[in-house]
Amino acid sequence: MTIMNLVFDFGGVVFRWAPHEFLQRLLPAQAPDAAAAQRLSNAFFESFGGDWAEFDRGTLAVPALAPRIAARTGLSLADVHRVIAAVPHELQPLPDMVALLDDLRTQGHRLFYLSNMPAPYADHLEAAHPFLSWFEAGVFSGRVQLIKPEPAVFALAERQFGVAGRELLFIDDVQRNVAAALAAGWNALQFENTRQVKSDLQALIKT
Secondary structure, rough: OOEEEEEEOOOOOOEOOOOOHHHHHHHHOOOOOOOHHHHHHHHHHHHHHHHHHHHHOOOHHHHHHHHHHHHHHHOOOHHHHHHHHHHHHOOEEOOHHHHHHHHHHHHOOEHHHHHOOOOOHHHHHHHOHHHHOOOEEEEEEHHHOOOOHHHHHHHHHEEOOOOOOOEHHHHHHHOHHHHHHHHHOOEEEEEEEHHHHHHHHHHHOOO
């Protein structure tokens, strides 16, 4: 079967997202080396579970989130707010992926997105990056109060895209999200880098 409908995750796939490197650059005193930065990232973002997942979901706002992060990390509240405010600016497009997206749409593929993203960050990305108009539709978790890898968010995406899961190919850098997509009846592959995903796409889809 020819798969023409491609669904992309954003952070870590279309946009740069390496949280430990980000924290090491932003807070060098608190994250002086890679190991310290990884520990701080794990505590700050809770591996994108816990409080941060509720922020992604849209059920926890910054005024409530920031003190919780400060309490568990030992960071000052000012530093926590600094990190939260800097995240959307850290999410810069990966040029090779933008070029690939352009190629795919030129070839006639339909582009969609499914991203765990708080609504304020989603607003920023839409305002800052005109190429997002290439996507026919998409789901940001913070706007629908559902997050990957929950089955319900894949069902919602199918309805919003108007495409059956078996006709969708999902690209995400997180294995549990790829597994959830497969369990929902979608086609899926895990993103490692642009060269790899381009090769995998060529093997999975016909243009």
